[in-house]
Amino acid sequence: MLTKRIIACLDVDDGRVVKGVQFVNLRDAGDPVECAAAHARDGADEIVLLDITATSDKRRTILDVVSRTARCLFIPFTVGGGIRELSDAAAVFEAGADKIAINSAAVKDPTLIGRIAARFGSQAVVVAIDARRVNRGFEVFIAGGRIPTGRDALQWAREATACGAGEILLTSMDRDGTQAGFDCELVQMVADAISIPVIASGGAGAAQHFIDVFRSGRADAALAASIFHFGIENIGQLKRELHAANVPVRWPC
Amino acid sequence: MIAIVDYGAGNLNSVKKAFDYLGAEVVVTTQPETVAEADKIVLPGVGHFSALSGLDNSGLRDAVLQGVRAGKPFFGICLGMQWLFEGSDEAPELAGAGLFAGRCRQFPSSVKSPHVGWNSLAVREGSRLLRNIAPDSFVYYTHSFQAPVVAATTAATEYGAQFSAAVERDNIFGVQFHPEKSWTVGLIILKNFCEVNFREV
Numbered sequence: 001m002l003t004k005r006i007i008a009c010l011d012v013d014d015g016r017v018v019k020g021v022q023f024v025n026l027r028d029a030g031d032p033v034e035c036a037a038a039h040a041r042d043g044a045d046e047i048v049l050l051d052i053t054a055t056s057d058k059r060r061t062i063l064d065v066v067s068r069t070a071r072c073l074f075i076p077f078t079v080g081g082g083i084r085e086l087s088d089a090a091a092v093f094e095a096g097a098d099k100i101a102i103n104s105a106a107v108k109d110p111t112l113i114g115r116i117a118a119r120f121g122s123q124a125v126v127v128a129i130d131a132r133r134v135n136r137g138f139e140v141f142i143a144g145g146r147i148p149t150g151r152d153a154l155q156w157a158r159e160a161t162a163c164g165a166g167e168i169l170l171t172s173m174d175r176d177g178t179q180a181g182f183d184c185e186l187v188q189m190v191a192d193a194i195s196i197p198v199i200a201s202g203g204a205g206a207a208q209h210f211i212d213v214f215r216s217g218r219a220d221a222a223l224a225a226s227i228f229h230f231g232i233e234n235i236g237q238l239k240r241e242l243h244a245a246n247v248p249v250r251w252p253c
Numbered sequence: 254m255i256a257i258v259d260y261g262a263g264n265l266n267s268v269k270k271a272f273d274y275l276g277a278e279v280v281v282t283t284q285p286e287t288v289a290e291a292d293k294i295v296l297p298g299v300g301h302f303s304a305l306s307g308l309d310n311s312g313l314r315d316a317v318l319q320g321v322r323a324g325k326p327f328f329g330i331c332l333g334m335q336w337l338f339e340g341s342d343e344a345p346e347l348a349g350a351g352l353f354a355g356r357c358r359q360f361p362s363s364v365k366s367p368h369v370g371w372n373s374l375a376v377r378e379g380s381r382l383l384r385n386i387a388p389d390s391f392v393y394y395t396h397s398f399q400a401p402v403v404a405a406t407t408a409a410t411e412y413g414a415q416f417s418a419a420v421e422r423d424n425i426f427g428v429q430f431h432p433e434k435s436w437t438v439g440l441i442i443l444k445n446f447c448e449v450n451f452r453e454v
Contacts (some may be wrong), residue, residue: 074440121301
C-alpha cells in the first residue's frame with residue numbers, strides 16, 4: 001500500500017539550519033549535513049532543504065551544503081530557495097538534489113515549471129505555495145511570505161499542475177511555526193482539486209496533527225521542521241503513533 | 254566496470270552516487286564504445302517514455318542490446334525497466350526492447366497519478382536481485398505508467414492494481430522503483446546487482 005510520507009524540512013540560512021515562527025524570529029538548530037542524516041536514520045521519508053535567505057553571494061555556500069548533504073543521503077532530497085532560472089535548477093541537481101522546489105520565480109514566470117520539467121522530468125519539480133487566509137479563500141504570497149500577489153492559492157495550484165509540476169508543497173503561513181496543527185481545510189481543498197501529490201506544511205506540533213492532515217486534509221505527505229530539530233517529537237516515535245492509528249506509513253523502515 | 258548509460262533522460266547523479274558509496278567502479282557514459290567495454294550495464298531514466306528515443310538516436314540501443322545478448326548483467330531502473338517491455342502507451346510510436354512480453358499502461362482511474370512515494374514489495378522467492386530483502390519492504394516510487402505482472406516478475410506492488418515492481422531473467426534485471434532513493438533496502442539491491450556474475454546465455 002502507498003504510504004503517507006513524513007518529510008523533514010531544514011530551513012538553512014548561511015550554511016546553518018534555523019527555524020522561525022511565522023517566517024521570523026530565527027533560532028539556530030545545527031549543521032544541515034548532520035541534521036539530514038539524523039532524520040533519515042530516524043525514519044524520515046524525504047528531506048527538504050530550503051535556503052531561506054538566498055542571495056547571490058550565498059549561493060556557493062548552499063551548493064556546497066547540498067553536495068555534502070546529498071553524498072550519503074539515500075532517500076529523496078529536495079532543495080529550494082533562490083532558484084530563479086533553469087541554470088539555477090541545473091546547478092542544484094548537479095550538486096546532488098533529486099527535486100527542486102520553486103516558489104516566487106514560478107509565480108512570476110510559470111513557464112519556468114515546464115522548462116525545468118522538460119529537462120529533468122516533472123517528478124523533479126516541486127512548486128511551493130505559501131498561502132494565507134483572506135476574506136474569500138487563500139492568497140498566495142511570495143518572497144518568503146513578504147509580498148502578497150493577489151492570486152488565489154487553489155487556482156495557482158491548478159495552473160502549476162497544468163504547467164508540469166510534479167508535486168505541490170503547500171504551506172499555511174497562518175500556521176507556520178505555531179505547532180497549532182496543519183490547516184486541514186486549505187490542504188483538503190487543494191488535494192481534492194489536483195491529481196499530483198500535495199505536501200502539507202505549516203503547523204505540525206503533535207502526532208494527532210499528522211493524523212488529521214492525512215485523514216481530513218487528504219494530504220499525500222506532511223512536512224515539518226521545528227518539532228523534529230528540537231527533539232520535541234522524533235520521527236520514529238511519530239511513525240509508531242501513526243501506525244498505531246492505522247495511517248499507512250513506512251514503518252518499520 | 255559498470256556503465257551507467259546516459260541518454261539524456263534526467264539526472265543520473267543519484268544512481269552514480271549510490272554505486273560510489275558501495276565502492277563499485279562505475280562510469281556515466283554517453284558513448285556506445287564505453288558500454289561495449291563495460292562488464293555490467295545500468296539503464297536508469299525518469300520522465301516520459303519518449304526520452305528513450307535518446308537511446309535509438311545515439312547508437313546506445315545497439316550497444317546495450319549486444320551487451321545483454323552477450324550475457325552481461327543488465328539493470329534497468331524506472332524507465333530503464335519499462336524499456337525491457339514491448340512499449341508503452343505513453344509513447345506508442347516508440348518500441349521497447351521487447352525482452353519481456355506486454356506493454357506499459359496508465360494506472361486505473363481509481364487512484365491518483367503519478368504514483369509517488371514509498372510502497373511495499375510482495376517479493377517472490379528465489380530472486381538474486383532481491384536476495385536478503387524482507388517481504389513487505391518499502392521502496393520509493395515516482396512514475397505515471399506501469400509494467401504488467403509477467404512470468405519474470407520477482408516482486409509486485411499494489412497501486413490500483415498489481416504491477417511489476419521487479420523483473421528478472423538470466424542476466425536481465427529491472428526495477429520500477431528507485432533503489433538509489435530507497436534507503437538501506439535500495440542499497441542492498443544495488444549491492445546484489447554488483448555481486449551478480451557474468452553469465453553466458
